[in-house]
Amino acid sequence: MELVLAESALPPTPEEYGVGARVSLQPMSDRFIDIILGALDDAGGGQGTLRITTGVVSTLVSGGDEEALARYLTALIAAAARRSAGAHLTAQVMLSRGCPGEIACAFVSGPWGSEKPVVLEPTGVQVVAEWSLYPLLGVIDDTDDHMMPIMAAIDAAKVSGLFDSSDHYVTRLAGDLAEVIALVVTAWRRTGSWVQHVTTHLALSINSPTARSNS
Amino acid sequence: MELVLAESALPPTPEEYGVGARVSLQPMSDRFIDIILGALDDAGGGQGTLRITTGVVSTLVSGGDEEALARYLTALIAAAARRSAGAHLTAQVMLSRGCPGEIACAFVSGPWGSEKPVVLEPTGVQVVAEWSLYPLLGVIDDTDDHMMPIMAAIDAAKVSGLFDSSDHYVTRLAGDLAEVIALVVTAWRRTGSWVQHVTTHLALSINSPTARSNS
Numbered sequence: 001m002e003l004v005l006a007e008s009a010l011p012p013t014p015e016e017y018g019v020g021a022r023v024s025l026q027p028m029s030d031r032f033i034d035i036i037l038g039a040l041d042d043a044g045g046g047q048g049t050l051r052i053t054t055g056v057v058s059t060l061v062s063g064g065d066e067e068a069l070a071r072y073l074t075a076l077i078a079a080a081a082r083r084s085a086g087a088h089l090t091a092q093v094m095l096s097r098g099c100p101g102e103i104a105c106a107f108v109s110g111p112w113g114s115e116k117p118v119v120l121e122p123t124g125v126q127v128v129a130e131w132s133l134y135p136l137l138g139v140i141d142d143t144d145d146h147m148m149p150i151m152a153a154i155d156a157a158k159v160s161g162l163f164d165s166s167d168h169y170v171t172r173l174a175g176d177l178a179e180v181i182a183l184v185v186t187a188w189r190r191t192g193s194w195v196q197h198v199t200t201h202l203a204l205s206i207n208s209p210t211a212r213s214n215s
Numbered sequence: 216m217e218l219v220l221a222e223s224a225l226p227p228t229p230e231e232y233g234v235g236a237r238v239s240l241q242p243m244s245d246r247f248i249d250i251i252l253g254a255l256d257d258a259g260g261g262q263g264t265l266r267i268t269t270g271v272v273s274t275l276v277s278g279g280d281e282e283a284l285a286r287y288l289t290a291l292i293a294a295a296a297r298r299s300a301g302a303h304l305t306a307q308v309m310l311s312r313g314c315p316g317e318i319a320c321a322f323v324s325g326p327w328g329s330e331k332p333v334v335l336e337p338t339g340v341q342v343v344a345e346w347s348l349y350p351l352l353g354v355i356d357d358t359d360d361h362m363m364p365i366m367a368a369i370d371a372a373k374v375s376g377l378f379d380s381s382d383h384y385v386t387r388l389a390g391d392l393a394e395v396i397a398l399v400v401t402a403w404r405r406t407g408s409w410v411q412h413v414t415t416h417l418a419l420s421i422n423s424p425t426a427r428s429n430s
Contacts, residue, residue, distance in 0.1 A: 090272075130237070
């Protein structure tokens with residue numbers, strides 16, 4: 001890996017730090033095109049410096065900080081849930097930080113993470129979700145204990161009241177969409193306090209007939 | 216992280232090594248329940264020792280080796296594509312290896328990975344996919360160059376003819392479903408030659424109206 005130390009003493013911008021998300025919506029409905037395009041329209045083009053770039057498989061959200069990403073993702077998925085009007089909807093979110101060069105991860109100096117929690121207004125949209133968190137670049141204290149940030153994130157989930165269960169490869173969360181997104185974005189940013197390159201994946205399920213039949 | 220060396224000199228079984236997958240299907244159709252249940256039925260309960268455990272958000276596939284997982288995932292998604300009959304379908308696949316304890320990753324001795332390619336019969340189902348590969352536990356040669364296995368995987372994709380493009384956080388692949396699954400499972404297992412705990416995520420899109428309008 002090429003290590004390129006930033007020359008400036010200023011903290012990197014989210015863009016310089018490679019902070020961004022990919023998101024996709026799956027309305028299980030014949031009306032899926034209207035629901036997806038309508039939700040993108042409802043959520044707007046992104047406030048401030050945020051850029052929304054749609055693609056064939058997913059939509060890239062970049063150019064903003066962690067709060068801006070969290071607000072946009074919540075607004076987009078809540079809009080899709082409203083437009084789905086009770087139909088089953090899933091959404092996939094991935095977040096990445098600390099690999100601004102995409103393939104060649106340049107090293108960026110500065111405060112990588114933060115203990116600051118992301119706070120969002122509840123949406124009233126209930127979700128069940130499967131979450132995984134991946135600290136990729138060697139842990140700073142050199143013990144190479146890559147499970148430490150993961151355990152810290154799971155502990156935070158348990159305190160939050162959103163923890164549902166642990167399963168193979170994922171942690172299951174349940175609660176308000178905004179609270180789940182806030183928990184995951186907070187944990188992902190916090191893991192940046194120990195590790196530069198951190199990704200996280202969240203698979204969200206709304207109005208699942210399986211969940212209804214189990215309840 | 217707790218390091219527990221296996222006492223036996225025998226290589227670990229896939230189960231002991233934590234080899235498994237989670238998969239979910241999203242038919243964008245009012246008929247989504249019939250398509251998903253029908254595809255699970257078509258793919259069968261898993262051959263040999265393979266176990267299929269459905270959940271609210273995704274289905275766990277475990278108890279088999281990499282070839283068995285690859286065959287099952289391909290059969291399941293191809294069956295859903297056939298039953299979708301031209302409707303848009305997406306599927307999410309995650310693969311994990313090397314963390315059999317789920318939360319506490321016990322260390323397992325033995326040959327972790329393999330250069331052997333997974334080979335599957337083409338299905339005739341064309342997909343576009345976004346792929347990410349995560350080597351999690353410290354790289355064996357101690358250079359901590361976690362991008363090396365990722366670059367090796369992207370190079371293999373380029374040689375395969377399935378490489379479409381690199382984008383933020385993902386590599387885009389396009390081709391036959393079976394060839395894409397085989398490429399991803401091969402790269403994931405091969406990364407196990409350098410790193411114990413390796414996960415990979417694949418978001419598949421079939422019959423996308425966006426892809427059609429772009430072609």
